[in-house]
Each structure stands twice: as C-alpha cells, then as structure tokens.
Amino acid sequence: MGWFWASPQDGSSKPAKCPVDHNSFTGCPVDQKPASTGCPVNHNDFKPQATQVSSQPQMSGCPVDHETRSKFSWFNKPSGPDVNNNKINPLNNMPDLSSMRAPGQKLDLPTERTLSTIPRGSTNEEGVWEYPSPQQMYNAMLRKGGGEIAEDAVEPMVDIHNFLNEGAWYEILKWEQPYTKETKIEPRLLKFTGRPNDTSPRAQMLQVLGKIYPSKFGMPLPFDRHDWTVLRAQKDGQWEKVRYVIDYYCVDDEKNSEDPEFVLDVRPALDTVTSAVDRFNFWSGSVVHKALGFEQPYK
Template sequence: MVWIPFWSKIEEAKPSASASDVAAKCPVDHSKFTKKSQGPAKCPVDHDMLDPTTNMPYNLSATNKVPGQKLDLPTERTLSSIPRGDKESAGVWEYPSPQQMLNAIVRKGHIDTPEADVPAMVDVHNFLNEGAWSEILKWEKKYMDESGKAPRLLKFTGRPNEPSPRARMLQLMGSIYPSKYGGPPPFDRHDWTVLRYNMTGEKKEVRYVIDYYSGPSEDGFPTFFLDVRPAFDSFESVRDRAELWSKSVWEKALGQGGRQE
C-alpha cells in the first residue's frame, strides 16, 4: 500500500406440456390469463452506447452544460502518462475535462455537487490515477526488463459498491484489533486490465485491483492511500504477490523494515 499526499487544497421455467385429451383438465381456461412471450428480457442499458474500456457513454458531452448549471467550467482535456489500448498508435489515455466530470457526476445522480469544486475533483482524480499507474509499473518492472516493452492499460472499471476480498478482510481485522487494523473502508475500488508483454513478445492481459483510502489531513490538505496489486487470476500473479510478501518479511527480519509499498 502506498501513501500519497495531495498538495492541492480541495473545497470538498419452461412452459408446461399440453394436457392429454384423456387426462383430467383444470376447469380454469389459463389461456385467458397468459400473455404471449415478447422474446427474452433485455437489459435496460443500451450497451452499444457504452465504451467497453471505460463503461461510460461514448457521447458524454465535453462542452454541453447540465440543466441549471451556472458556472462555465473548462472543457479542455489533459493527457495522462498512461499508454492506451494494445497499439502504440492508440496513444495515451485522456483525462476528463471539468465539464465532462460534472456531466458524469450528474448522470450518476449526484445533482447537488458544487460546480466550483469540480476542477479540484478532476485534479484529485488525475493525481490518483497517475499514482496507481506508478504502482502498477513497480509490479510490472521485471516483465518490462525481460521483454523490453512497457505495459499498456487496456480498460478499467469502477466497482465502488463491490469491496475487494482484501478490503473486507482488513475491515474484519479492524473490528477484532482496532488499535492495529482499525480504519475506514476504501472510498472507491477500480479494476484495471493491463496488457503485459513477456520475453518472447507474446501479450497477456493482467487484472489489477486498486483500493482507494482516505488518509488523515496534513495541514489542511488531504492524503490518500492506494492499495494496488495484481488480482489472484493466474499463477504469475499469486507468485508475484508471494514474492513481495516474503521480501517484506525478510527485510523486517534483517531490521530493514518499513512501510510496504
């Protein structure tokens, strides 16, 4: 888990078979009450209109104001340092503009968000994403050294209402040993799918889980903790996490302990 201070102030059933002519029949004519099937049930969300790499609408406006908006928010987008997609020609991921951020927030039902706070929220969003990618690069370093190629971020999804197994475990430990493990749950969770290259140039998709925690403020400024690790989806990920854990234990045994990052 890495500690990240943010040094910018934030104002913050199948149908039954027909009965036999000989068999006894129910006296009620069920055909009067049965509606003809209109085909399989459909999801109310038009997934063709969602970007599968972000789970957000393709047409999320970058310039249109939301109803009742009073302030003019910037519409310019900022480039990240995170490579996008599976080809170099795809460039890097772009962060949302403050106007896009407000549009997305209102779309999710948070209509009372102060408009003046949105630019600072975008700064925090971008800052945390850069921190998360920096941690992923630490996990990916040995594979980068082997292949000579940097990983790329294929897609991501937010799962704020689905606590990770580790977050649930830490909350349980906190209820038993509050002095050592007590603390608030993560305020957000993301799953990022990263494209990794091996030494033969083959590609592999690796899922990372990121838990976002709020830390104590320092001189009025917020701080954050990011818990970034590969998901237990493959033998490589299990091995990588075991290696990091054993390295931490060994360093502590030698008196070189410190905060695990």
C-alpha cells in the same frame, strides 16, 4: 501489497490535503446512496490522469463523508447533457461524455482534456489515455443524479481523481518491473472499470482485522474500487492480460481530522498462479528489505 500514499510535491512527510472545501458547498457532492460504497468523484464515469493535488489552493476536508454517506438518500433525478446517453464504451465501462454546458450551470468549467502518462491499448499508435475535462466530469455527475453539486469543487475533484490514478499506474509499474526488465517492453493499460459498490475480499479482510486490532488495521472502507486490465509483454512478443485490483482509501490524519491521507492498495488479482506467486514474492521481499533497513524495493 502495493500501497501508495499521496504526499505533497515538496517531498515532506505531511500528506496531501484534499482540495475540496465543504464549507463553501451548497450541497455535498458525495454519493450518499444507502447501499453505495462509492465516491462522489464518480470514478465509474471517468478516465484516469494525474496532476499534483498540492498545486491547488490548500483547503481541508476529504470529499468522502464516511460518517453520513450511508445514512441519507437525497439524490435528484439524473440530468445534464448526457442524461439519455446509455451507450457504454467497453474499454472504460462508461459512455462518451459531452463537453456541453449543462442547463442552469452558473460557472464556466474548462473543456480542455489532459493526457495521462498511461499507455493505451496494445500499440504505440493508440497513444495514452486521456482524462475527462472538468465539464465532462460535471456532466457525468449530473447524469448519475448527484444531487446539488458545487460547481467550484469540480476542478479539484478532477485533480484528485487524476493524481490518484497516476499513483495507481506507478504502483503497477513496480509490480511489472521484473517482466519489463526481461522483455524490455513496457506494460500498457487495455481497459478498466470502476466498481464502487463491490468491496474486494482484501478490503473485507482488513475490516475484520480492524475490529480485532484497531490500532494496526483500523481504517474505513475504500471509497472506490477499480479493476484494471494490464497488458504484459511475453517473450514471444504476444501480450498477456493481467487484472489488477485497486482500492482507494481516504483516511483522516489522527492529529488533524481535516488533513486526510489518500491511500491506494494496488495488487494483481488472484486470477492465476503467477499472480499469487508475484504477491507472495512482493510481500516477502518487502519484509526482508525492511528488516535489513533498506528502502522499499520495486520488487
């Protein structure tokens, strides 16, 4: 399955809190479009990265309001420095984002970008994927017409986005481990795309099971979905493209609704027989190891 549960840096069992304080907002940054299943931290417009969520001041509340986000639509018109920037980069399905200060912006947002740990492209010369700066993220949300955005929430949103995507890559490395062990070549990320409005078949299935067995499978719809194209090394030195599907969940803790868990469901898409076999082996191996009392294996 490839589930990733975001936890605090100290290794305790308590999940990492979302560092977005809704009490301080003048308007929620959540995409409340009626037909949307997307997250306000608009992953469609960003590149991956990871910093520890727990390094931010401890605040409460998930940025995704699963109760009301589908009931209202009060978006402003698109604005900001990138409002007319419609040239899309095919590697990440988004435009190049400006680092310019937006008209009417009150706070100075950092323009520095951070490097991820995720190898980019097919050669070492291409380096690693680079994360957007808080200013770029803010401009991206304005470009999407995100309504009234709390400027002081942008930096923790960047941290959440980056932290979760690093977790996604960590899970992909687990799936890829047998192939890496055989070829001695690490996988690389060729491209990715956000698909917040497309619910994956697996997420749909979990919703049905949640209605039948709410205590076991009950959880909200994913607030976002990504499709990542990973390069897997072959014995002949060539790369094989493998598509991965990642569903992003924000689940409130049962004991404290202001203390959410972030959950990623990461798995190879069922595009090939090999991916289907990999998913079966991963699932069956996990069950056997759990039954024997062992820790979860890489694969």
